[in-house]
Amino acid sequence: MKTIVKNITYIDDGINIPIQLPEELIGSLLFVEIKKRNDLSSTCIFRKEIVPTSTDFILEISSSDFVSAEILNQNEVWDINIKTKTSQLRLLKSNNEMNTRYVKNEWNDFYWKPYWTKDNYLAIFIKYVKSKSPFSIKDIYISNQLYIKVEINEIHSQDEYFFLFNNDLFKETYRINHNIYFEIPINEFTLDKAGRFLAKGMLVTTTKANQTKIILTSEDVQFNIQNEKFNIILSIENGTLNLELTQKKKGITVIGCCATRDNFNSHFNNDYKKEYEFIQLQNQASVISLVSNPISYNSNEINKIDQWVAGQLISELNKSFFENQKYGENDYIILDFFSDVYFGVIKIDDAFITNNHWALHKTDLYQKWSSLPTYRLDTDFDIYFELWKKSIHELFKRITIAFPRSKVMIHKARFTDKYIKEDGSIVLFDNAKKVPKYNLLWSILDNYVEENFDTIPISISEEKLISTENHKWGKFNVHYDLPYYHEFLMKLRELSLS
Structure with a gap:
């Protein structure tokens, strides 16, 4: 069975997608789901039940219907699927002239738009809006742990801040004015066979409304430091935070x-x-x-x-x-x-x-x-x-x-x-x-x-x-x-x- 996308129209807060459904799905209970790609938790960003009465159906996707994911990367792809009781369908592009653009209104500090995969299936691409309150890393130092001193231009007392390295969250240790200090337990990291630990990271904040947001840095920087056990490189390049930890020989x-x-x-x-x-x-x-x-x-x-x-x-x-x-x-x-x-x-x-x-x-x-x-x-x-x-x-x-x-x-x-x-x-x-x-x-x-x-x-x-x-x-x-x-x-x- 093929589910064909005929066209996409835009509204300020979302998109309307005319879809041609297979005849055998008329009158069936269907579930439209949007999930983060490669997300092991399988959390739905968007979920809607539909019972189509004809083969022509318009799917409405609005930002207001999105569920805020716990952590969002600076760029992500979300897959759209239509599920029946026995199968899962993708939305297939009908022609090569169907270009896409970003939805006018941002969502949760992200821009988003329909996105065609290399197989011509419909997905959603999101990217983080450049923050108006960037952070900068002021210093790092090391004993048995790695300590990171971060300055955040606009900080709210109710917000909590975390560093995310790979899938591990590290909560702030303490703060003084606009400076927040993080303690990273590097001795707990698992090294590979070459004696290294590599991680991509980001700084995220959880607001009083329980929304999780990324905070982007405004400048590239690199720190090199070592103790008796490790050599550490902490760098930010093009908005990406990189941590490289190498066992010191x-x-x-x-x-x-x-x-x-x-x-x-x-x-x-x-x-x-x-x-x-x-x-x-x-x-x-x-x-x-x-x-x-x-x-x-x-x-x-x-x-x-x-x-x-x-x-x-x-x-x-x-x-x-x-x-x-x-x-x-x-x-x-x-x-x-x-x-x-x-x-x-x-x-x-x-x-x-x-x-x-x-x-x-x-x-x-x-x-x-x-x-x-x-x-x-x-x-x-x-x-x-x-x-x-x-x-x-x-x-x-x-x-x-x-x-x-x-x-x-x-x-x-x-x-x-x-x-x-x-x-x-x-x-x-x-x-x-x-x-x-x-x-x-x-x-x-x-x-x-x-x-x-x-x-x-x-x-x-x-x-x-x-x-x-x-x-x-x-x-x-x-x-x-x-x-x-x-x-x-x-x-x-x-x-x-x-």
Whole structure:
């Protein structure tokens, strides 16, 4: 069955629509309904019962017959339907020459007009009349909640004001003269997988007559603000209020080895970027080397190693780690002392460099230094430990100056003496007998730091301390199986929250 619209005529407060009905509807009880499109509450804006006595019928729609919806958007489409006991009919356009215009008298601060959908069905389009009493956002600030200060030019003591974000209404908290303050509980918002909350909003008022109206702003504006948990952008653009809330990521810098760095690698913890941003790494550098004097070198002699390894070696030679930092973005500086336990240092005049046989030893640069004095923690404990203690105090002094808001964490990683083979069996490393001594020395360094500095320790369950042949970098005493890295991130998250 088709219900055909023949024409539309206008009156000051509404429209008359001549309709041609199917013959089978003559004498039937029909219901004309107008509802907001995509409105889950299915509230009728307009409802009228008719019993047609012929196929030609004039439908009268007047503003005075509209029921005020609880909340109206700045632009909306209302659908018109004719319902029978068994079916629902749309009003179909009869020709292409039927243009529409707005009804002369506004309704509830809205203009409205008949509107043809892309399928040539009749609907109603409404748009908000530019308000004569606009509001402007004067300030926002944040603690555990978001607070918004709004100035409204024309305010009535009996009116109540609300912010609407998506489908949630937030009532005003208090007001002073023309300023109204709103408290938005941002901690209750549900973030998406990317750690964001996006919302369209508006300011609405409920008058003494229980009419709900939108108040439009008179100017575009944008506010950016953050606390420890969130970055927030609140903006008004072309009359639309936008709220974007993004979970603030914790900035991480590592001074240590892959045992710490790999926790912030998507291969090992695939979702770490949701909460953490990795800022910078000083890889496999002894504390003694890191804080000693810069060392002159010929860049042509830094060869036979890949570009990334060369960059780390150059940073250590220049002692430029603290110069290259994004100081304000680091929440945590995470240290481990693998390089002091495993490599030791070379003394070059009044400076030191890590005696890294994986990187430095492969270069031509090392050839002229190979006969210089070296110190190792396991063979020269007294000398090395004294050098290291002076250096760790210097390191913490520099951290305090460069990163005053950052917290220092000590990753109490340890060597493992075993690994998992591809067939699932567990075997010992060839150097398994050295592991207890390495770990004892590592404990001595960790304990000294914990006793002398304000740090946060992270240690992983002993049963997770195992390597694997399937590791991304191959099996090694500090290349762990995946459960190790998962527990590390879990513990870091717990420590961050506390």
